[in-house]
Amino acid sequence: MIRIVLAEDQKLLRGALATLLSLEDDIEVVGQAENGEEVMSMIQQYEPDVAVLDIEMPLKTGLDIAELIQKNKSACRVIILTTFARPGYFQRAMQAGVYGYLLKDTGSEELADAIRRVYDGKRVINSELSLAVWDDPCPLSPREREVMKLAAQGLVLQDIGAQLFLSYGTVRNYMSEAIGKLGANTRIEAIDIARSKGWLD
Template identity: 60%
Template sequence: MSIRIVIAEDQRLLRGALASLLDLEDDLEIAGQAKDGDEALKLAKTLQPDVCLLDIEMPQKSGLEVAELMHQAALSCRVIMLTTFARPGYFERAVKAGVHGYLLKDEPIDRLADAIRRVMQGYREVSPELIFGRGRWDENPLSPREREMLRLAATGMNAPEIAAELYLSPGTVRNVISAILDKLGAKNRMEAVRMAEEKGWL
């Protein structure tokens, strides 16, 4: 019996190549293809595939958001994330969303096919490059409130505007932003935003 797969990838050529190569395997069947996160979630619910291959960065909803929503909905489909990013914050979120695999996009196709089979057998598959290496296991030091403020700062809002948005005093906002800069060792808000984004913490 074939393993039914949905592929979600916003780059059409890559999506098509993955589908064609995996479809050549006798025991793998491409049940559907999605170009964005919304379509991926819809296909996961309607087609009920065995495995979903989700690109981390997609329009509408990211692969991580789709994985989180699938986890909340208790869908039986097993999720393998495909990424070009070795960001600890992404890996952290993926683990919390209950994903079964976390692989680099440039894995050889036979390695990906084997990972799909192993995931169906109950194993978890992670590319070694995404685990080993300096700083890969950094934990997010920012609280939910600090992340919220940093996201607003990333849009260009100043302290009074952030205060109005969050119903806080400007002084409170300045204190929290100061704490963020201390935690990240950043010189200013924009550097803090860049550092947090690079780590996948926002």
């Protein structure tokens, strides 16, 4: 029996998924959560084989949970469900050791099959989502992303420099490079572009 926990902040969708998956002879839904902190507690308590996580949840996202599972060296394998084909989300998911990355409109039979394959140690990635990364890779360097992320939080260049132990001129150069790479005209526009792609998450 494959023991799973399910995390989805929309109650109706969570209930429907749990009901459909419970109809499978070899799958048992041992916990249902509506936010990231709740599902993390369930993972620690029930030690499930697979966690099926919505990418965007209150308190902690599905990606936050995947990173915590990886950090804690938990045996629980993660499948992310998303409505977003954002390259940044996908890249972060892969770095967090996620086994499955599927769109929310995946059918229940396909999801059940994905759970079995992930349980067996295989990766299951929606082709549309994986193609999004090849078609639109992040052009920013790690340092440029860091500068952009802090700018997105409302910090001015001087404060960003202080936080990253860089000179004002160096931060300005990173910001200028990032704006150019994203084909933007202003810092605000560049932040909006990077955010929409999921590169600042």
